[in-house]
Amino acid sequence: MLVTGGAGFIGTNFIRYTLKNFPHYEISVLDKLTYAGNFNNLRGLDIRFTQGDICDTNVVDSLVSQADIVVHFAAESHNDNSLRDPSPFIYTNLVGTYSLLEAVRRHEVRFHHISTDEVFGDLALDDPSRFSETTPYRPSSPYSATKAGSDHLVRAWVRSFGIAATISHCSNNYGPYQHIEKFIPRQITNILSGRTPKLYGTGEQVRDWIHVDDHSAAVHAILSSGTLGETYVIGADNDHVNNRRVISLICELMGLSPDAYEHVADRPGHDQRYAMDSSKIRRELGWKPRYTDTDTGMREGLEHTIAWYREHEEFWLADKAQVEQSYAEQGQ
Numbered sequence: 644m645l646v647t648g649g650a651g652f653i654g655t656n657f658i659r660y661t662l663k664n665f666p667h668y669e670i671s672v673l674d675k676l677t678y679a680g681n682f683n684n685l686r687g688l689d690i691r692f693t694q695g696d697i698c699d700t701n702v703v704d705s706l707v708s709q710a711d712i713v714v715h716f717a718a719e720s721h722n723d724n725s726l727r728d729p730s731p732f733i734y735t736n737l738v739g740t741y742s743l744l745e746a747v748r749r750h751e752v753r754f755h756h757i758s759t760d761e762v763f764g765d766l767a768l769d770d771p772s773r774f775s776e777t778t779p780y781r782p783s784s785p786y787s788a789t790k791a792g793s794d795h796l797v798r799a800w801v802r803s804f805g806i807a808a809t810i811s812h813c814s815n816n817y818g819p820y821q822h823i824e825k826f827i828p829r830q831i832t833n834i835l836s837g838r839t840p841k842l843y844g845t846g847e848q849v850r851d852w853i854h855v856d857d858h859s860a861a862v863h864a865i866l867s868s869g870t871l872g873e874t875y876v877i878g879a880d881n882d883h884v885n886n887r888r889v890i891s892l893i894c895e896l897m898g899l900s901p902d903a904y905e906h907v908a909d910r911p912g913h914d915q916r917y918a919m920d921s922s923k924i925r926r927e928l929g930w931k932p933r934y935t936d937t938d939t940g941m942r943e944g945l946e947h948t949i950a951w952y953r954e955h956e957e958f959w960l961a962d963k964a965q966v967e968q969s970y971a972e973q974g975q
């Protein structure tokens with residue numbers, strides 16, 4: 644199995660999950676090690692690692708030719724960065740996916756494409772509907788527009804060239820190894836480093852949070868029994884939990900008052916609500932999330948995540964001041 648972007652947040656967790664639960668896979672990783680990738684995440688694991696760019700057709704061709712399956716996580720993944728400079732998003736998310744698709748076509752290799760809920764745009768806060776496999780695309784940011792473009796390429800390669808591919812759209816992940824630019828680890832490490840947690844705007848926005856291990860389990864369900872050419876939406880039914888509630892819960896779980904955070908400048912074009920209807924993967928492939936509590940759906944998963952950041956300062960401390968400096972320059 645070739646895993647692209649395996650040194651990033653979800654890729655790292657997916658590889659660890661695979662080695663533990665599906666040890667028959669031999670894993671090869673292709674990762675450029677951008678600011679978001681960290682080789683230390685994989686140190687000591689029984690994998691083969693290549694530092695390289697998914698846009699480099701020679702490297703991609705050679706690695707794909709030796710694989711039976713490609714699971715494609717590599718991407719520029721942060722919305723706020725795409726608002727500052729969209730160019731790496733165009734390059735990696737579009738050109739990189741194209742280069743993988745061509746190699747997969749040449750070597751007739753199974754391909755799973757990791758998409759996102761954001762390609763569907765957003766829902767109004769008072770709209771109770773959910774995204775499903777048939778929701779039309781309406782991306783809002785340079786990040787989500789390039790992810791949408793890469794999905795279209797995959798579907799075109801399935802239809803025009805008959806490649807053996809599947810696509811999944813997962814909602815917001817949380818868990819260990821997530822870069823501290825993202826909402827949940829940013830707040831946890833703010834508290835651990837004596838800073839005040841930062842909420843964009845009013846914090847009424849809703850994300851359908853899912854623990855990263857539940858995402859990995861869903862991808863494996865698709866690899867084992869998904870139908871080629873099909874798309875699967877993945878979510879944990881947390882679409883009743885807004886950002887304010889999440890930040891309060893983090894404060895509470897870390898021994899602070901639930902309102903020990905500050906409001907900062909909102910994200911331009913901020914998507915309001917994401918909600919996933921994951922009934923297809925539950926019904927057809929028998930997948931369901933493990934991390935679902937009754938109140939917020941995420942108390943247990945957050946407790947583990949907080950403990951992990953507390954115990955792994957080496958993962959985040961060296962980058963913390965610089966990440967906060969660049970947020971401060973945006974009033975965030």
Ligand code: NAD
Nearest residue numbers: 648650651652653675676677679680696697718720815816
């Ligand atoms: P991440 O930013 O933590 O990791 C991305 C990884 O890709 C890094 O290791 C980076 O070095 C690597 N990479 C970037 N450009 C590359 C290139 N040109 N060539 C090779 N490697 C390159 O991202 P993540 O949060 O782990 O997301 C992984 C995937 O899951 C992405 O495709 C993202 O769109 C999707 N996704 C993420 C979430 C989420 O909540 N984080 C939710 C749904 C879908």
Ligand code: TDX
Nearest residue numbers: 720721722759761815824825826829841842843848886
């Ligand atoms: O400091 C913050 N304060 C805050 O209120 C940050 C960094 C974010 N936020 C808000 C913005 C969003 O409403 O929290 C929410 C989550 O923000 P992010 O962690 O940046 O995630 P989001 O923009 O929702 O996108 C994520 O989910 C979908 C991933 O980064 C994407 O890669 C994935 O496709």
